[in-house]
Amino acid sequence: MIAFLPLALVAPFCYACEGNIVARWGTAGLDPFQVLFGASAIGTVIALPLAIGSGQFFVPTSPFVLADFTLLFGSIVHVLVYAGYVGLIARAGSVFAGQVSYIVTGSGVFWAMLLLGETYSVWVWLALLCMGAGLSLVQPRVAERTTLGETAAHG
Known part of the structure; x- marks a missing residue:
C-alpha cells in the first residue's frame, strides 16, 4: 500500500498550489463563482473524454430517483463550498484557507x-x-x- 502514498499526495499538492497561486496573483478580477466556472469548464474538457471512453458517463433521466437528486444536491453544495473556499483564500490568505x-x-x-x-x-x-x-x-x-x-x- 505504501506505493500508493505518492498518489494520495497529488490532491493536497494541487490544493496547496491553487491556494498559493490565488493568494499571490489573485483571480484576475473574477469573483469566486466565475473562477469555479472556468475551472469546471477546464475539468469538463479533461474528464468528459475519460468518462465516455471508460463507460462511466452518466446523465440523469426521468423518472428521477434518489441517486439523481443526490448528485444534484452534491453538485450544488460543492459549488457553494468551493466558491467560498476561493473567496476565503482571497480574503484571509492561503495558509488560513488551507x-x-x-x-x-x-x-x-x-x-x-x-x-x-x-x-x-x-x-x-x-x-x-x-x-x-x-x-x-x-x-x-x-x-x-x-x-x-x-x-x-x-x-
Missing part, C-alpha cells in the same frame, strides 16, 4: 460515525484534538494598509 482541509477531515470522521457506525481508537481522538489545537493557532492574514502616497511612490 485549514479547511483539517475541518473536512474531522467532519469525515464524525459523518462516518453517524452514517456508517464506525468507531475509533483513542489515538484518532488524540490526533483530532491535536489538529483542533493547531487550527486554533492559525489566524487570517492581516490586510496591509498603504496610503495613497506610498502606493504612488512604489507603483
Whole structure:
C-alpha cells in the first residue's frame, strides 16, 4: 500500500498550489463563482473524454430517483463550498484557507460515525484534538494598509 502514498499526495499538492497561486496573483478580477466556472469548464474538457471512453458517463433521466437528486444536491453544495473556499483564500490568505482541509477531515470522521457506525481508537481522538489545537493557532492574514502616497511612490 505504501506505493500508493505518492498518489494520495497529488490532491493536497494541487490544493496547496491553487491556494498559493490565488493568494499571490489573485483571480484576475473574477469573483469566486466565475473562477469555479472556468475551472469546471477546464475539468469538463479533461474528464468528459475519460468518462465516455471508460463507460462511466452518466446523465440523469426521468423518472428521477434518489441517486439523481443526490448528485444534484452534491453538485450544488460543492459549488457553494468551493466558491467560498476561493473567496476565503482571497480574503484571509492561503495558509488560513488551507485549514479547511483539517475541518473536512474531522467532519469525515464524525459523518462516518453517524452514517456508517464506525468507531475509533483513542489515538484518532488524540490526533483530532491535536489538529483542533493547531487550527486554533492559525489566524487570517492581516490586510496591509498603504496610503495613497506610498502606493504612488512604489507603483
